[in-house]
Amino acid sequence: MAGILERYRNFYDFPADFPIISLNEGNTPLIPAPKISAEVSRLSGQPDVQVFLKFEGLNPTGSFKDRGMTYAVSKAVADGHTHIICASTGNTSAAAAAYGARAGLKTLIILPGGKVALGKLSQAIMYGAAIVEIDGNFDQALDIVRALGETGKVCVVNSINPYRLQGQKTGAFELCDVLGDAPDDLYIPVGNAGNISAYWMGFKEYADKGISSKRPRMCGYQAAGAAPIVHGHKIEKPETLATAIRIGNPASWQLAEAARDDSGGRIDCVTDPQIVAAYQFLASREGVLCEPSSAASVAGLFKAASLSQVQANSTIVCVLTGNGLKDPDSAIEYGNPQRAQLPADSDQVAAFFGL
């Protein structure tokens, strides 16, 4: 299946000769989550809640960022740029480096110090980007990107580039296409706040065109230590193990608040232990391994269920933004295996397994 710009061409106004740079992103699975559904019903006391997981970790570079990057990089090529640049907690840089490589552009990446998951760093390296790790956080990295962007020598592909959100809105389209209508509620992690804004844009477009009959409540979840929208002010030193949403001054702050208010939704926060519990539940009960930050959506749903914010007979989608393989260290830290090293002897192995 073609990538999102070809599949949803009618929702864009680029010219016929637009140079589409695509890795056949999108078309990610919507996986039923029977065990999460049961848990939500148990916590909320509401029957017949149907939960689905939009597993964006199965995009070509392992996160939802690919949907926006195909458009941003295509536009950079169309405009004659030779260099693209971004600040990143890891997923944006992986996507930029991959699409940049495919387009034959030079990709420049600025990472915050010390908190980028191993898999994401390995991607930027292997795709051939130039990488600077700064002694500072994501927000400082983005400030530098903005400054370098103003020189006109590089094309900024962070989500302040409007083509990013325009691409990401296709996540909402796909949900509606598969479900036959919009869900009742969308649960989604909030970091830089671009994705919740983009999904809302997509849901509005589908409803305005009559393709869907309704618009979902947008329920965004920040990490408790990095929750500027919840608290109503910037967080100077955001802290959370959910590194992909460790952002104290979201670029799409106003758009996210508008999505929340227009949809009758909410933006709330979940603690690191709640995120880890959801991350473990997803892997060990549903068989879906996302990155810790992605589990903020499911952690938020569990919290909402406990607070009686979930309605009976509702269809709920949780967006899982990134692939758990991006963060093997967290999986090893938070997994709880029965594990041993043994000689190659079937009796000893059988004994260990209790067979």
Next chain:
Amino acid sequence: MAGILERYRNFYDFPADFPIISLNEGNTPLIPAPKISAEVSRLSGQPDVQVFLKFEGLNPTGSFKDRGMTYAVSKAVADGHTHIICASTGNTSAAAAAYGARAGLKTLIILPGGKVALGKLSQAIMYGAAIVEIDGNFDQALDIVRALGETGKVCVVNSINPYRLQGQKTGAFELCDVLGDAPDDLYIPVGNAGNISAYWMGFKEYADKGISSKRPRMCGYQAAGAAPIVHGHKIEKPETLATAIRIGNPASWQLAEAARDDSGGRIDCVTDPQIVAAYQFLASREGVLCEPSSAASVAGLFKAASLSQVQANSTIVCVLTGNGLKDPDSAIEYGNPQRAQLPADSDQVAAFFGL
């Protein structure tokens, strides 16, 4: 989109009440590879070669193994098993642990010592499997699994379980569905030799039913240090950096030879440096990060092009069996980045990037 057993239900004879355990596997992208196509034309002197990448790394657990595991685990549930077991270089264990978790079964895993990629190990841990790492290689691990399977207490889900290959044949179906016919040549890594056998089964079924007009040449590639089929004898101590195909006594040896001979294809080998070169080409030129073993297919195609084994005007598919995120250490080792640590200062960052 539903998983492979529902989508291709007509190609199976399971009953209507069969308990399908699925993560919506399959439906992976077929990505055009313009730069590989040009390189193959350059090496071979043959014009108009069109190469596509079947990126199986975008299955739910990051490898093609999910296609077979959905069927094997569903059958285990149907048969009333409570435990599944496998030997694995990593990908099979990840798939078994995920589908086992989803089905509520206990998953037992035996890994060869010291050569399982970090991401794969992290998966088995996070999905909640019981894991034994033996002091021995894959072939010894499989021997133990066979022995424990004979007790009747556990269901073996290695590819000696016939449902595995039956599921994996859908990779061939999807290729034909997207291309409109079978390709001329299929290039595929060969380790335990189940996948080449399964693809051939799928291509034959589609041709027999008249859905495709032809059957491709099956071109399988082993790693030079683990090439028992090429050499015609078991390899006692297989060695290659391509850990997923580090196998000296393939379970599906005869089936793979039959696929080769019936299709007019070949099984050859590629060296570790050839595998690394293809792995780097894929990431830095096409923007596709697979695991090193997967790149054996593209390394094989480059070798074949150099040996005049590629024909003009042919459509070629290279199967990329696993996601590069499964092996971050290899990406960091073989990537070649321009990289620095700097203060959060835009002038210094600009200077490093040459802006």
